[in-house]
Amino acid sequence: MRRACTYVLGASSAIALLAIAPTAAHAQGAEVFPGSGAPGTSITVNDGNLCAGTAASATSEAFGTITLSQGTETMVGTGTVSNVAAGSYAVRLTCGNGRTASGTFMVTGGTATATPTTTATAKPIGGVGAGGGGTQSDISAAGLAGGGALLVAGGALGVYAMRRRGMGRHTA
Template sequence: MRRACTYVLGASSAIALLAFAAPAHAQGAEVNPGSGAPGTAITVTDGGLCAGTSASATSEAFGTVTLAGTTSMSGQGTVANVANGSYAVKLTCGNGKSASGTFTVTGSTTASTAPSTSTTAKPSGGVAAGGGGTQGEVSAAGLAAGGAFLAAGVGFGGYALRRRVSGRPTA
């Protein structure tokens, strides 16, 4: 019983500590929403990649969108009347960096022709996996707090295991 309790306590402590850890900040072209019909309003963000320089995102799905901002740049556009399918999004920053992403057109009444995709283009930038609640800057205080919680959990786990071992009767 005591061993099972130690394992459960250790696992739950590790899970709780990981929840407090600071999230990674993805950089790259992100289109929100990730899919839509012609006429849908979209927002393109750079995930902090361009850092206040000029930036634009281009796609056959919505044309060219100019991004503006300081630390994280964004811009709005509208989905064009194009065929259903997945379209490449190319983000170009004024500081020389670039990234790519995708946007999926759904519900189009345009004749179904496959979107043209370049087979010579190499992916760059981060995965457009969405920011959700993790969107924003990572602070040093948050990293320090997460590290302190993680160190405390490891220390407590070691103490619990050491105490369990030293409490055994010897034969």
């Protein structure tokens, strides 16, 4: 019976991990650092390993088109926020391997006098040290509740199995 309990707990843990696995897949895509800025702000765009080293470009009304080149770990490119009105702007990443992704960039503040630069002038060294990026926004209450329910159910089943086994030994 102890072996059966181990299998039940192992299976419930695996199910819980599978329930949260789709969240990691959403981490791939257009990542803009910083996530917001005024016109004239220098930005960096990376592909989050979506393009797998193929040609890539990021396009937005906020900064025009940025051509990404191979960095240490991801495809990256730099540019400058254009002289546009404050607001949220869509960012579209297009890979040479046919994959696409989207993101957003928030333009803040007034207008700029700098001329936008939209192509990478030098290959960046290393990745962007910016933490998890936009992965926090992919967390849903339903996903967390479902994962928690699976863990609680697995624990309760394990306790039930252990108590039932212990009850069978007491004979008078």
